[in-house]
Amino acid sequence: MEPLISLRDIEHRQGEFALAIDRLDLHRGRLYALAGPNGSGKSTLLRLLALLEAPQRGQAWMAGEAVGARTRQRLRRQVTLVQQSPYLFAGSVKANLEFGLRLRRVGRLERRQRVAAALAAVGLDGFERRLTGELSGGEAQRVALARALALQPQLLLLDEPTAGLDRERLQELEQWLSRLPEGGMTVVLSTHDPGQPRRLGAEIILVRGGKLTGPLPLAADASLDLEE
Amino acid sequence: MDSPFSLHAALALIVAGDPDVVQAVWTSLYTSGAAILLGSLAGIPVGVSLGLGRFAGRRLAVTLLNTLMAMPTVVVGLLIYGLLSRQGLFGPLGLLFTPLAMIIGQTVLAAPIVANYTLAAVAGADPRILPTAMTLGAGRLHGAWRLLLEVRFGLLAAVVAGFGRVIAEVGVAMMLGGNIRGTTRTMTTAIALETSKGEFAFGLALGLVLLAVALVVNLFLNLLQHR
Numbered sequence: 267m268e269p270l271i272s273l274r275d276i277e278h279r280q281g282e283f284a285l286a287i288d289r290l291d292l293h294r295g296r297l298y299a300l301a302g303p304n305g306s307g308k309s310t311l312l313r314l315l316a317l318l319e320a321p322q323r324g325q326a327w328m329a330g331e332a333v334g335a336r337t338r339q340r341l342r343r344q345v346t347l348v349q350q351s352p353y354l355f356a357g358s359v360k361a362n363l364e365f366g367l368r369l370r371r372v373g374r375l376e377r378r379q380r381v382a383a384a385l386a387a388v389g390l391d392g393f394e395r396r397l398t399g400e401l402s403g404g405e406a407q408r409v410a411l412a413r414a415l416a417l418q419p420q421l422l423l424l425d426e427p428t429a430g431l432d433r434e435r436l437q438e439l440e441q442w443l444s445r446l447p448e449g450g451m452t453v454v455l456s457t458h459d460p461g462q463p464r465r466l467g468a469e470i471i472l473v474r475g476g477k478l479t480g481p482l483p484l485a486a487d488a489s490l491d492l493e494e
Numbered sequence: 495m496d497s498p499f500s501l502h503a504a505l506a507l508i509v510a511g512d513p514d515v516v517q518a519v520w521t522s523l524y525t526s527g528a529a530i531l532l533g534s535l536a537g538i539p540v541g542v543s544l545g546l547g548r549f550a551g552r553r554l555a556v557t558l559l560n561t562l563m564a565m566p567t568v569v570v571g572l573l574i575y576g577l578l579s580r581q582g583l584f585g586p587l588g589l590l591f592t593p594l595a596m597i598i599g600q601t602v603l604a605a606p607i608v609a610n611y612t613l614a615a616v617a618g619a620d621p622r623i624l625p626t627a628m629t630l631g632a633g634r635l636h637g638a639w640r641l642l643l644e645v646r647f648g649l650l651a652a653v654v655a656g657f658g659r660v661i662a663e664v665g666v667a668m669m670l671g672g673n674i675r676g677t678t679r680t681m682t683t684a685i686a687l688e689t690s691k692g693e694f695a696f697g698l699a700l701g702l703v704l705l706a707v708a709l710v711v712n713l714f715l716n717l718l719q720h721r
């Protein structure tokens with residue numbers, strides 16, 4: 267089956283940091299975990315996958331279409347990245363969730379439904395009129411997640427979505443994350459929690475020193491030393 | 495000279511709505527208002543492109559902008575005088591000593607200030623704004639627009655600062671307007687010239703109004719900077 271997104275012969279340098287990827291194929295409806303120590307290149311890889319940056323060398327394909335200067339913005343609408351500490355626009359929660367929907371010219375009625383559904387999915391029913399400046403850190407994180415979900419992207423990228431959560435919230439969010447790909451969405455999340463990929467049932471992509479190993483099926487991860 | 499009573503006389507002129515006082519206040523407000531409008535139309539895009547752009551010559555452009563901002567008002571007046579005077583490039587248009595000439599000069603004064611403050615607001619904006627807008631589906635142009643909305647208080651501060659500069663300046667208004675009663679006499683030119691003719695109360699009345707305007711502008715600016 268054709269991969270949702272493919273990277274080939276990528277070289278991307280940012281400051282003193284270089285990412286080199288020979289080949290990476292991500293398929294529809296799967297959950298991938300980018301594992302590796304801090305500063306190994308996980309966030310850079312996420313920005314490349316989000317088509318926010320053009321790699322200095324190499325080529326990306328999205329659903330079989332080559333990503334280039336002309337196609338980048340259109341193809342980017344199939345991907346959404348949620349940053350580790352996300353930025354919410356000043357104003358209401360609803361305005362934040364509607365931002366991307368308006369850009370996609372989604373009608374008013376459907377916008378309202380999608381906003382309500384996305385907020386319900388993250389457990390924030392009825393938060394539409396709340397102002398972003400008044401949200402707690404955890405609520406802001408979830409609003410950012412809802413803002414991405416409302417767009418129904420083919421590829422959802424999450425940078426350290428579970429960082430800083432207490433055990434109870436972590437379990438809750440992990441259960442929720444593991445069910446996300448059921449609707450056909452591809453989810454890639456980064457983590458430096460070595461046990462998380464197994465708990466999520468995710469395929470592992472190991473990022474170390476700007477190089478990738480994987481994706482490795484779940485069974486193989488026992489042999490990997492993620493603690494390093 | 496009625497010095498012991500001039501404050502009293504000045505207040506009386508303001509309260510009574512002396513036509514000359516009102517005329518000078520009105521001329522100041524509308525020429526500076528028009529100048530800040532035009533200066534913002536020019537300055538905001540320049541500030542945004544310098545704040546977001548990564549192009550060759552950017553540093554030179556920023557240095558140039560800083561120089562323009564520090565340019566004495568009489569030098570701006572002199573240069574535009576050269577262009578508008580009868581032998582000048584735009585001499586045939588007959589603009590010298592008209593309100594339009596003052597508006598042109600004050601626009602030149604205001605634009606670099608607006609551009610500089612805009613540059614500071616944009617460059618100091620949260621670096622996550624643009625990537626957030628773009629990952630939600632915005633193009634670069636739309637992303638830049640979103641960024642402007644997020645720093646709108648900084649932009650407003652840019653406009654207010656520019657207005658503060660042009661309403662309080664004398665050089666351009668004097669050299670390009672000529673302090674003609676009823677048409678180009680502004681608060682500042684009237685203060686400078688009428689006082690020297692002994693009309694101290696008149697000058698003081700306008701000075702009080704100008705101070706009040708400056709106070710309002712700065713209170714506003716202060717409010718915006720604390721948002």
